[in-house]
Amino acid sequence: MMTLAWLCAGTPLAHADDQPSTNERWVVLGGDIAETLTALGAEANVIARDDTVLYPPAMADLPSVGYLRQLSAESVLSVQPDRVLAAEHAGPKEVLEQLTAVGVAIDIIAAPNTLEAIPAKVRAVAQQINRQREGERLAVSLTAKLERLAALPALPPTRAMFVMQHSGLTPRVAGSGTAAHTALEAVGLENAFSAMQGYHNVGAEALAKEAPELIIMSQRGLDALSGETALWQLPGMALTPAGQAQRLIPIDDQALLGFGPRAPDQLLALRQQVEALLTAPTTARVNQ
Missing domain, CATH: 3.40.50.1980 (Nitrogenase molybdenum iron protein domain)
Incomplete structure (x- = not known):
């Protein structure tokens, strides 16, 4: 039976060696996770999302399974997913456990709500879906942009x-x-x-x-x-x-x-x- 995996950005992930099938059906929970999948070119497997996913427009047009923090097992199961890729605030926990009990893989990407954690989050999602090369390129690019922002001269006090x-x-x-x-x-x-x-x-x-x-x-x-x-x-x-x-x-x-x-x-x-x-x-x- 598949287990509920809490995946911390920057740490080894549970399913990193399992190549996702092109026929796998994914539900994405969390706008940041949806954006990351899209940036990695891995949105084709996504068949449903939660209400916080508003970008890209094509993903926002997919069926919704409810609000990120107030999900129901029935709503998620209605779209027949093989895997759920979720931000750490997804829940309630009891619903995620119910989904796990019936064989749905639940992968929760946990990352601090900080700018510095964005590249690590990208690497975590990329490893989870076996797109490490794309993830590393994107993470390096994002890190460079954040460093550029931090190096800008101070503004007048405003x-x-x-x-x-x-x-x-x-x-x-x-x-x-x-x-x-x-x-x-x-x-x-x-x-x-x-x-x-x-x-x-x-x-x-x-x-x-x-x-x-x-x-x-x-x-x-x-x-x-x-x-x-x-x-x-x-x-x-x-x-x-x-x-x-x-x-x-x-x-x-x-x-x-x-x-x-x-x-x-x-x-x-x-x-x-x-x-x-x-x-x-x-x-x-x-x-x-």
């Missing part, structure tokens, strides 16, 4: 606010301990809301107090808000330097914050956008 979405009349903002906080630091920005942990809604008083000079916002959140004009009209936004100068950079949050193979390029692009915005004679939205 307080930024990362908005994932809005709830009513208050934006939902990233504090410390979030992927968004990591991204802000990686491009050389100071998180104006680093004193709080996680994502929280912030009101007009907090916006005025923390005085962000630049807003980085999920494009999906901006669309849900009905656009940039609505953002600047939120209570308290006009009291911030960012609101007064209308400094906004919309981003693809899954590409940037998923810590998959697209993240280094997204970070380098964001850094360029920040530099352009800070040096522009008049400040405004920087398009992607």
